[in-house]
Amino acid sequence: MNTTEEDPSPSLLLQLAALLPILVVFFVILQWFYLDRLASYVPERSITFEFPSIQAHSRILSPDTLSIDIHADGTVSIAGVLSEPADSSDLPLLRQHLRSARDVVNKQGGLVVRPDSEVHFQRLIDVLSAVTGSGIFYYGLT
Numbered sequence: 001m002n003t004t005e006e007d008p009s010p011s012l013l014l015q016l017a018a019l020l021p022i023l024v025v026f027f028v029i030l031q032w033f034y035l036d037r038l039a040s041y042v043p044e045r046s047i048t049f050e051f052p053s054i055q056a057h058s059r060i061l062s063p064d065t066l067s068i069d070i071h072a073d074g075t076v077s078i079a080g081v082l083s084e085p086a087d088s089s090d091l092p093l094l095r096q097h098l099r100s101a102r103d104v105v106n107k108q109g110g111l112v113v114r115p116d117s118e119v120h121f122q123r124l125i126d127v128l129s130a131v132t133g134s135g136i137f138y139y140g141l142t
Helices: 012-041 092-107 121-133
Strands: 066-070 076-078 082-084 111-115 139-141
Touching: 066 092, 066 121, 076 092, 082 092, 092 121, 111 121
Parallel strands: 066 111, 111 139
Antiparallel strands: 066 076, 076 082
16 A cells, blocks of 8 residues: 655745745834834944054154164164175164164054165065064064
């Protein structure tokens, strides 16, 4: 005997077809009545934002701030006194000077790296690598 039993529960497709109009009506009613009333109770707020000024950064204005200038020809001058030639990629003079000044720069001052606009990007990366490798925590680019 081969009898087929029909499933007494409706199929999932029929259940979704019956539920869809109910959900549409629910969201339309929610949109028209509830959300308009809810929005009237929420006050509008504004967010104020200010960029920090140079005066707020005392480390940059400190007399102990060390400056490193990177020139377009690749030379690096340290505090306007020492000069690293353009052909040295590992920057030994810069690394030695930064290691000796590390504690003073980290505690009292800061470091400003000033590259020219025509400096090759790799030269800037070499200088920043020397700065972070020497343990200087506070430095900025101008």
